[in-house]
Structure formats: structure tokens, C-alpha cells
Amino acid sequence: MIVGTAGHIDHGKTSLVRALTGVDTDRLKEEKDRGISIDLGFAYMPVEGLETIGFVDVPGHEKFIHTMLAGASGIDFVLLVVAADDGVMPQTREHLAIVDLLGTEQGVVAITKADLVTDGRLAEVEKAMRDTLSDTALAEAIMIPVSTVSGSGVALLRDEIVAAAHNLKRRQTSGRFRLAVDRSFTIQGAGTVVTGTVLSGQVSVEDRLTISPSGLEARVRSIHAQNRPSEIGRAGDRCALNLVGPGITKTAIGRGDVVCDHSLHAPTSRIDATLRVLGSEPKPIGHWFPVRLHHASAEVGARIVLLADEPVTPGARTLVQLVLERPIAAAAGDRYVVRDTSARRTIGGGSFLDLRAPARKRRTQERMAQLAALSSSEPRQTIEALLAVPPYLVDIGAFARDWAMAAGEAEALSESLNVVQLKSDAATLAMSMESWQRLRRDILARLRSFHADNPDLLGMGVERLRAQLEFRLPAPACRAALNALVREGETVLDGAWVRLAEHRVTMTPADERLWKDIEPLLGGSERFRPPRVRDIAGLLAVPEGEVRRLLKLSSRMGRVHEVAHDHFFLRDVVAEMVAVMDEISAAAEQGWFTAMQFRDRLENGRKVAIQILDFFDRHSVTLRRGDLRRLNRNRLDFFGNLSNAVTAAARVLSDAQRSL
Template sequence: MIIGTAGHIDHGKTALVKALTGIDGDRLKEEKARGITIDLGFAYLPLEDGAILGFVDVPGHERFVHTMLAGASGIDFALLVVAADDGVKPQTLEHLAIVDLMGVRRGLVALTKADIAAPERLAQMTGEIRAAIAGTGLEGADILPVSALTGKGVAELRARLAAAAAESVDCSAEGRFRLAVDRAFTLSGVGVVVTGSVLSGAVRVGDRVFISPSGLPARVRSLHAQNRSAQTGRAGERCALNLAGPDVSKDAIQRGDMALDPELHAPTDRIDAVLRVLPGEPKPIGQWFPARLHHASAEVGARVVLLGDDPIRPGASGGVQLVLDRPIAAAALDRYVIRDASAQRTIGGGRFIDLRPPARRRRTPERAAQRAALEFSDPGASFSALLAAPPHAADIAVFARDRTLSAAQTDRLVKALDLVILDAGASKIAIAPERWRIFTSSLLERLAIFHAENPDLQGIGRERLRLALQPRLPAPAFVIALQKAALNGEVVLDGAFVRLASHEARLSAKDEEVWAKIAPLLGGAARFRPPRVRDIAGSTGRPEAEVRKLLKLAGRMGWADEIAHDHFFLRPTVHEMAGVAADVAAQAEGGAFTAAQFRDKLSNGRKVAIQILEFFDRHGVTVNHADIRRINKRRLDMFGPFVLSSGGSDGGESSPVGRSDFKSEWGGEPVPGGFDSRSLPPALSRDGSR
């Protein structure tokens, strides 16, 4: 259990901690000279049952409230100190308010200097303290008269703290590790050491951590937990980590940083939160109110953006967006405190709700519903409510990271809610089962309507289909959704086009007759150098315009592709040539190849080979830099059937084929042959004809 002191300057906090533990928390020369605590002090009290109480002794001077806030993070138990001769003072009330805003609900009040106060004075002070703690998390807390000088009441206080520790519920170490750094220093022969309270999870010797928000990687060489050498440090303990790494130095780490599991490194400078304004604040909090935000051991400038229509009045609460001067490392549901910009007074505080809010449209009904869902403390209830709110899909990986959930906790959440997961690698979009059924039904309905209106087209472009469906999924996740929908055989994916399995695009009888004569001319041994439109017109006796029109239509049907002007290749040939390019790249050093190497593999002319490669460049199959090309494996299926995932209902890891690196995902570039510029050509049947 970690115990934090609170109270006015010179009320005996440090002396009381020394009386309880035998350790003087004032370690700085200036502190001893002036007789006041300036920086955080730490002490430890071993108990008979083997447990160790950790004490964080904070400054009581108003100038050092920001330091007090740095020490208040992670405390389990508040020890409010009030001097019997002085009574409740301004910093007593401010520290009490901070403890309340930090969500501390367990504590005791030590009425110090009891040896110099008459019984009547002690009774009077007890009444004052009762009134001061009313309405706070410490309401009803026991008040014990003590004297650090004579030892009066110290043994009883020590026993009460031990009993409170025995009643404490062990903090779960299952979540991912976070430690709020409050000191960083070097020890001779040891190296860089950081200390702080473990806010969640556990850390072990040998673990790799990040220092956030800087992103500095480090390794835990050794550690102390509750002032003892240990192999593991857990949530609810104070730890000292000896860190090693190429760039690890004392100057690279500072108070306010967070040492954490690398999976949690995602700093943010914009946070949606709930703000409670203290009743004593003289004015309401208005739009873009400037403040100093205190979170864990960090302090940063911030602006308070109201999410409601009216200012937040003293004693009231409301939704806000906190826009920070610089990023911090935080987690959803963390507590925070804000003070005025001049650091003269504490204004209020609350909990973080959403670490990734939008900068615009933040007051829409949809955002309000999402924030309401994210306020639930229970992860299952929160994520379930989030999926019930528009857009009815959410990234479970981001949710788990911001809630510091471990992989095991995330898996249990997915199973408990029976979620459908669209695993697109970097993101894992989750949909509730009922919403997935609605999505797939809408998908089939939309395809049926499109086919009825466009019987001569192979299918609808993926991007056009994505924008027509709800929930509107991110493009990579939509690819996985289509793959899952295709597994039951009702939907077929043809390159960038989607169609019902029952749909078959058809030409008129006359056009089919002409195509039956043209298709063989494009295939066979000459398939890598097929005749152009004028040559086909001459050999078939058809008008050139008619041949061109039919080949354009064949392109729309997904039977052929116009590589260059009036130069059409059968779709299976284009697919084959993409495979040839991949083979050439695989055999080339570093995967980079030239047009000449590709030409030699096709036994083709240089001009045609370059035209083919430029066609692949336009469609993202190849990436060209100074006439040296590489294969984009995620686009290799652009002219052939998709490789479907064999995973189960959880989505699994899909084939990388079909996931684009391009911003538009499926090509926003102009496409020869009259295709929709948002959709690339569909697939062709393998024989190239009907």
C-alpha cells in the first residue's frame, strides 16, 4: 500500500513520517536548512506480516502544490495532517480537494502536535476537521491525535495503517505496465535509475520498456520494489528501475515521463474528459479556458474546450476537451487536476474519457453517445455501449491499449461479447454480432440492386460499395469484411470489383459472336504481344470503331485490359504478366529489376514491355523509382482472384494480398479504358471468353 501525506506547511508531515518509519523524508540540503519540504520525500515501513508500507511525503507550501500533485499519483491511502495549534488552513483544504479529485477514498486524519494542545482544543479541532472533510472521499475518516515529538498516538496510528494495508485489495497486475516517473538520477556503478509509483500491470527484470512521450527504448537491468531488491514490481508499489539502453541517460528522462509497456506508447495532446469544478472557484469555466493540467507526475499547459452549451459553474461537472501544449502519456479513466494558468489555485479535476477525440464535430450527438459509452469503468460494458453507438464499429486494439488491457484481457473481452473482428494488421475493427448480420444483409441487398440496374457490368467497385454501407468501415477493414462475407459463397471478389455469386454479366448475342472471334487473336502464343485495334479490325473485316467499342466493353466486363492506347490484353494474360514481374523481382538482387529484365523474361519488345510496366505502375502493382522497379505484393492480386483468409469467425490475419499502401486504397488515378477512376478493372474468367 502506498500512503500519501497531505496538509498545510509546517503541520508536521515529515516529522510524523519519520516517527512512523525512522526515515527522514527531507533529503535536500535546502530542505534541512529551511525546515520545510520542497521536493518529494519517500519512506518505507516493514510490517510484521512481511508487507511494506510506502510513504510519499509531499510539500505543504503553496508554491510547491505542483510537486505535491506529482506525488499524489498512485497513492492508495491518504494521511491528512492537521496541526492542533494551527487548525485547518488554506493548503489543508487545497490538498484535501486534490486528494478528493484524485479519487482517493481511503484515509485517516492525523491531528499532530497533540502534546501542546488542551483537550478542549483537540475537541474543537476535531469538529473543524469533520466539517472540512464532509462531502469529500475522506468523509467519516477517523481522526487520531498524535505527537511526533513525544510519540503520543504514533503506535496506534502505525497499527491503524497496518490494518488498512491488510484490508487492501491487491491491485491487479494483469494489465499492461505503467510507472509514473517522479525522479531520475544516476548511481555510481549502477547507472540511470528512475523511481515512481506503478499505476498498472507489472514489470520484471529484463523487460523492455519505453519512456513516453519521448519514445525512448530501454531495458530493465534491475529493480527495487518498496525499497527492496526484487525481480518483479507490481501495481500499487513504489519501484526504482535501473534502466539501460544506447540513448538512456539522466538528462533524457525527467519527472512527468511514463515508463511503460512498449504496446502502450501512444502519446496524446487532445483528450475528452469529465471536469468537476471545485465549489470555491469564483467564476464559471468558459470556452478555451487556460489552465495547468496535472496528470500522474506530469504538468502541462492546457486549454479547456467546453463540450456543452453553457459554462461549467462552481460545484458542477461537465464534458470538456483538453487541448494540451505538448503530448503526454496517459490512459483512459486516469484522474487529473487542473490549476489556474498562474499556478495560484486548484480549479477542479476529473477523469479522462477518450484519448483520441476528433478536433472537429466534437459536439455532435454521435460523439456524445461515444463519450457516454467510454465513461463506463467496466471494459466490457464500455465497449459494448461503444459498439451500440454510431458508427457501430470500433478498433478493439486502440480501446485495449488506452485501457492498458493485456492481450489475455482483450481476448476475454472479445469472447464475452462474441465480437466479429476485422483484423487488418495495424487495426482490429470490432463489430457486434447483430450489427454484422445487418451489415452482411445490406451488402447482399446493395449488390442485388446494383446488378438489377447494371446487368452488363461485372460488379460494383469496392470503394463505391464501402461508401454505400453502414457501418462505414475503414478501407483495410472493409477488405477483410468482404473476404469474410465471401467465405459463405454468396459474394465473389473480382479484383477491385464485388458481385453476387449468382450474377453473370452478359453481352448481346451479336457482341458475343464478335468477341468469340476477337478473343483468340489476343491469346495463345502471341498473348504477350497481341494485335492492336487497327490490326484486329483489318484481320476480322470489322470497322475499327466497332472493334474498339467492343474491347472497351470487354474491359468493363473484366475480360481484357487496355495496357496502352488501343492495345488490349486478355485479363488472364495481365495476371500472368504480373506473376512474371514478381518472378523477375524475386530473382533480382534486392528485389529491384529493370524493364530489360522484364522484357527478356517475356521475350517481348522493349516498347511493349515498358508500356506493360507503366500500366502496372499506374495500378500500384509495381513501384517505379528512376526506372528501377519493385513489386508491391499487396497489389499482386489486382488482376486475379483474391487469396481468401482461411481463418474462422474472428477474422484472423488475412492474406496481405489486396491491402493497399495507397491513401485511396484502391486507386484514385485515371484508368485507361473508361473505367471508374475509383475502381480498377474486374477479373476475367480464366479462358478469356464466355
């Protein structure tokens, strides 16, 4: 169990921790000289029959509230301290508000310096504290008068803390590992050591981890958990990790960083969240209100973007979007606190709902339904709720990452919910069986209607179909759904087109005979510089209009593409050229290549190469910047599956080599 102190300056927090543990947590020279706590202090109390209880002693001065917040995150039990002579003071109230906002529900109140006042004064302080606690989770907390001078009440307070530790439900260790760093230093002979509270999961010696948000990678050389050497550190432990790796130094890692499992490294700077504004706030919170956001041990500037129309009045709760000045490492459900930019008062706090909040359309009815679904603290209930609102699907991998779930846990959960899993290279999407059947019927009905109206077309454009569907699916989700229907044998995907499996486009016998004469002229060694319509007409002694008509029909059927006026290329050849560009782009600086490089690989003329590249520009397969181009990797499958074209690209290179 981790116990965190809270209370006003000079109310005896550090003295009380010393009386309980025998450890003086004021370790800095300045703290000794000034007689106040400035930074976080740590102490441990071994208990027979229990794991060691850790203490985080926080400074009470108003100037160090940001430090107090770094220590208060992740505690299990609060030791709220109030001096009998002073009574309830400003930082007593602010520390209590912070602890309440962070969701700490267990604690005890220690009324210190009890030997300096009368019984009547003790009764007054107890009543004042009870009134102060009345609207918080600690309303029923036990109050114990103590004196660190005489020792009165210290044993009783220790017994109360130990009893709470016995009854504490240990945090789940099934999730992935996260540790919020509050100190980073060097030990001679060991190297860099970071300390913090383990927020979730567990870590073992020799594990490889990531420092987020920087992305540095590290290996765990050794572990101290609850101030003792250990092979593992688990959720709820105070841990010291000795880290090694390229770039790992005490200055490269600092307070606010999170040491985590590799799969969790996905920093965010735009988060949708709940917000409760404290009743002590002097006026309503308006749109784009500037604050200092505190999460775990991190502090960062942020803006509050309201998701409601009206300003948030003191004491009210609402939904907001937090736009951060720099990314942080976080998980869904994490608690946070916001303070004013001058660091004089705590404004409020809440919990994170969505770490990938949209910058646009954040107030739509659909978005509000999604946030309502995300408001549950239970993953199963959250997934069920998300599957019931647009877009009716959940990215299982992203959900597991943002909720810090263990490997396979989210997949097992989705399988237990009897959902359909739509798999693609980028993600595994879950959709309820009812929604999937609705989507399936919609897709097949629209394809049947399209084929009836356009019997001579190969298929319907995927993007056109997606725009017409009842479910407004993102492009990757639509492609995954179509792939699922392909696996079931109901549809066929051909690059940017989709058709029913039974749909066939046929030519008349006369057109087929003419096509068999034309096709060889567009392929073979001359496939990258095929003859134009007038040239084909001359070679075959066929009227130019007839050749043009047939090639236009073949284009609608998906056999060829009209790259330039009257200049047709076989569909497979166009896919080959995409693969060639992919190879050139991979070898070029930042992926940018020239028309000359493309021309040389195809052994083509400059004019034809430019026409081909202009064709790809029009279809957004390439992105142009002056005379340079780069592939748009989101459109690589527009003219067919790139992986199927790789061997064709190799053939291009082989042909070029044979010609040398």
C-alpha cells in the same frame, strides 16, 4: 500500500513521516537549509505479517503543487495533515481537492502539534476539518491528534495505517505493465535507475520495456520493490528499476515519462474526458480554455475544448476534449487534474474516456453516444455499450492497448460476449451478432439490386457500396466485413470491386471469339506497351468501332483498364505495375521515385510511362509532388491484391535480365 501525505506548508508532514518510519524524507541540501520540502520524499515502514508500507511525502508550499501532484497520483491511502495551531489553510483545501479529484477514497487526518493547543482548540480544528471533508470521499475519515515532539498519538496513527493496509484490496496485476517515473538518476556501477509507482501489471528482471512517449527501449537489469531487492514489481508497488539499453541515460528519462509494456506505447495528444470544475473556481470555464494538465507524474500545457454548448459553471460536471501541447502516455480511466496556467489554483479534474479523440465531428449525436458508452469503468460493460451505438463495432486490439489489458484478455472478453470477429491485417473488429446480421443482409441486398440494374458489370465499387450502407463503417471495417462474407462463400472481392458469388458476366459467343483474338495482343512480353485500338483493329482486320466497343465492355467486366484514351491494359498487368512501383518505392529515398525509374523498369517509352502514372494519379494510387511520385499505401489493393502481384513483379525483373 502506498501512503501519500497532503497538507499545508509547515504543518509537520515530514516530521510525522519521520516519527512513523524513522526516515527523514528531506534529502536535498536546500530542503535542509530552508526547513521545507521542495521535492518528493520517500520512506518505508516494514510491518510484521505485511508487505512494507511505502510513504510519499509531498511539499506543502503553493509553489510546489505541481510536485505534490506528481507524488499524489497512484497512492492508495492519504495521510492528510493539519496543524492544530494554524487549522485549515489554503493548501489544506487544495491538497484535499486534488486527492479527491484523483479518486483516493481512503485516508486518515492527523492533527499535528496537538501539544501546543488546548482541548477546546483541538475540537475547533476537528470541526473545521469535518466541514472541509464533508463533500469528499474522506468525509468519514478518522481524526487523530498527534505530537511528534512528545510522541503522543503516533502509535495510534501507525495502528490506523497498518489496519488500512490489512484491509486494502491489492490492485489487479493482470493488466500490462506501466510505471509512472518520478525520479531518474545514476548509481555508480549500476547505471540509470528510475523510480515510480507501478500503475498496472507487473514487471520482472530481464523484461524488455519501452519508455513512453519517447519510444526508447530498455531492459530491466534489477528491481527494488518497496525498498527491497526483488525479482518482480507489481501494481501498487513503489519500484526502482535499473534500466539498460541504447540511449538510456538519466537525462533521457525524466519525471512524466511512463515505463511500459511495448504494446502500450501509443502516445496521445487529444483526449476526450470527463471534467469536474471545483466550486472554488471564480468563473465559468469557456471554450479552448488554457490549463496545465497533470496526469500521473506528467505535467503538460493543454486546452479545454467544450463538448457542450455552454461554459462550465463552478461545481459542474461535463464532457470535454483535452488538446495537449505534446503527447503523453496514458490509459483509459486514468485520473487527471488541471490547474491554471499561472500555477496559482487547481481548477478541476476528471478521468480519461477516449485516448484517440477525433478532431472533427466531436459534438455529434453519434459521438455523444460513444462517450456515454465509454463512461463505464468496467471493460465488459464498455464493450457491450459500444457495440450498441454507431458504428456498432470495437477494435479489440486498440481497446486492449488503451485500457492496458493483458494479452488475450480483450479477445477472451469479446468471445464471451458472443460477438462476430471481423479480422483484417490491421485489426480484429468485434460486432454484435444482431448488428452483423443486419449488416450482412444490407450488403447482400444492395449487391443483388446492383447486379439487377447492371448485369454487364463485374461488380460494385467497394467505396460506392460502403457509402450506401446503413452502417457508416470506416473503410478498413467495411473491407473486413466483405472479407468475412468472402470466407462464407457469399461474395467475391476483386480489387476495388465486390460482387455476389453467383454473379457472372458473359459475352455473346461472337464477342468471346473476338476477345480471344484480342487478349494475346495485350499480354505476353509486350504487355507493358500493348497496341492501341486502331492498331488492334488493323492487326485483326476488324472495324475500329467494334474493337473499341468490346474493350469498353471488357473494362466494365473488369478484364482490362483504359489507362489512356483507346489504350487498354489487362487487369493483371495493371496489378503487376503497382507491384513494380512498390519495389521501386521501397528502394527510393522516403519512397519518392521518378517517371524515368518506372520507365526503365518496364522498358517502356517515356510517353506511355507518363500516361500510366497519370492513370495511377487519377485513382490516388500514387501521390505526386512535382516530377516525383510516391505510392499511397492505403490504395495498393485498388487494382488487385498486391501480394498476388509480387511474383508478377519478379517476372518483370527476370524478363529484363534475360533481355540483357
